[in-house]
Amino acid sequence: MTSTVFITGATSGFGEACARRFAQAGWSLVLTGRRQERLEALCAELSQQTEVHGLVLDVRDRKAMEEAINNLPPSFAKLRGLINNAGLALGADPAPKCDLDDWETMVDTNIKGLMYSTRLLLPRLIAHGRGATILNVGSVAGNYPYPGSHVYGGTKAFVGQFSLSLRCDLQGTGVRVSNIEPGLCESEFSLVRFAGDQARYDATYAGAEAIQPEDIAETIFWIMNQPAHININSLELMPVSQAWAGFSIDRSGKA
Template sequence: MIALITGATSGIGYATALAFADLDFQLILCGRRQDRLDALKDQLSEQTRVTTLAFDVRDRNDVEAAIQSLPTEWQAIDILVNNAGNAHGLSPIQDGDPADWDQMIDANVQGLLYVSKAVIPGMVARQRGHIVNLSSVAGKQTYANGAVYCASKAAVEALSTGMRLDLTQHGIKVTNIAPGAVETEFSMVRFKGDAERAAKVYEGFTPLTADDIADTIVYAVTAPAHVTIADLTILANAQAAATTIVRK
C-alpha cells in the first residue's frame, strides 16, 4: 500500500505518517521543508519504505513536476491524504489582509486541487484508491472574524462531496475529515508566531491532538472494502461547536 501525505512535516500530517508507518504502508512524504522531510525519512525508514517530495502545494507547476518525478515503483498511489493547508489571521472581513486570503485559498483549495489532479488519473486507471481530505469544523459552521478561512474549508467540504460523486464509479473512496480544536502549529501560523496568543486558544480545556486525527484517518482507510467513511467531524470533549468551548 502506497500513501502520499501532504503537509507531512508537522501536526496531523506528521502524526499520520507515523501511524501509516506502523501499518507498513509505503510513504511518499510531501512538504516545503526538505530538512524536516529528510529527518522524518530517516526516522521512519527502519519501519517501511519512504521517499520524499519537496514542493509548495500552491504552485501548480511545482506540484506537477514533483509528482511526475516519482520513479515507476512509487507511482501506483493507493491513498492520498490532502492535509496541507493553513489559517492566516483572525479579523473582521473589512480588516482582512488580502495576502492572508491568498495564502488560505491558494493552499486550502487550489493546493488540494493541484495535488488531487496529479494523483487521481492514476487511481482512475487502476480503478481503486482512497482520498482523504482534511476539512475543519470551520467548513461546517462559519464563525466571526474567520470568514475566508471558513470559506476555504467549506470549499473542501464541497470538493469532497463532488469527488465522491465523480469517483465512486471508479472504485475510489473519498473521506472528508473535519477536526475541531486540535493543538498543533495551527494557531502559531494563524497568529504569525505570537506564541502567547496561540497558547490562549487551548487554555482551560483539553484539545484534540494530532494523534487523535491520525487515528481517525487510519480508521477510515482500513475500513472494509464495502465501507466508505464519507464524512467525520471530530470535536474535543469540551467543544460543542466551532467556537463554543467549555473552559475551566
C-alpha cells in the same frame, strides 16, 4: 502487496502524525513539505520502518507538483491513498482588518493546492481501484461560521463540497472520498495562524483538552482501512470541551 499513501504537508501537525501512523503499519510513504530540513529528518527517521520518498515542494506550485508527481519512482507510482492535509489559516481578525495577501494564500493553499494534488494523482488512484481512498482534511469552520473565520471557513466549505462532488464523479471506479472535519486541535497550525504569538496560542488551548494530531492520524487511518465497499463520506469531530455557540446579537442599537 505494500500499500502506498501520498501525504501533503507532512512536516508538522496532522501530516507528520499521519506519516508516523502509516509507517508504523508498514505503508510506503510519499511525503511533501516546504521545509527541507524537517522533511529530510522525517524521511530519514521513518525510512527505518518503511519505504519513504520525500518531495520538497509547495502544493501551490502547480508546475512543481506536476513534475514531482510525473517523476515518482516506479515503486511509489501506484497509490492506495492520498491525504490532502496541506493547508493553513492566517489571522483571526475581523474581515475589514485582514491582509488580502493572507486571504489569497489561504485560497491558493487550501483550495488550489488540494485541487492540484487530487487531479494529478487521480489516474494513479483509479488504477489502484477498489479500496483506494482520497482523504481531504476539512474543518468544522466549513460548517459553522465564527468571527474571524471568513476566508478560512470558506475554503473549508469548498473542501466539503468538492469531496461530495468527487464521490459522484468517481462512482464505479472503486475510489473512495472522505472529508474529515476536526474542531479544536492543538498543533503548530494555530501558531502559524497567530503569527508565532505563543501567548495567544497557549490561551486558545488552556484547560480545553484539545484534540491532538495523533488523534486525527488514528481517525484517518481507521477511515482508510475500512472494508473496500464502505465510504465514510464525512466525519466531524470535536473535543468534548467544545460545542456550538449561540447566535450572536448586536445590542448596541446601531445596526
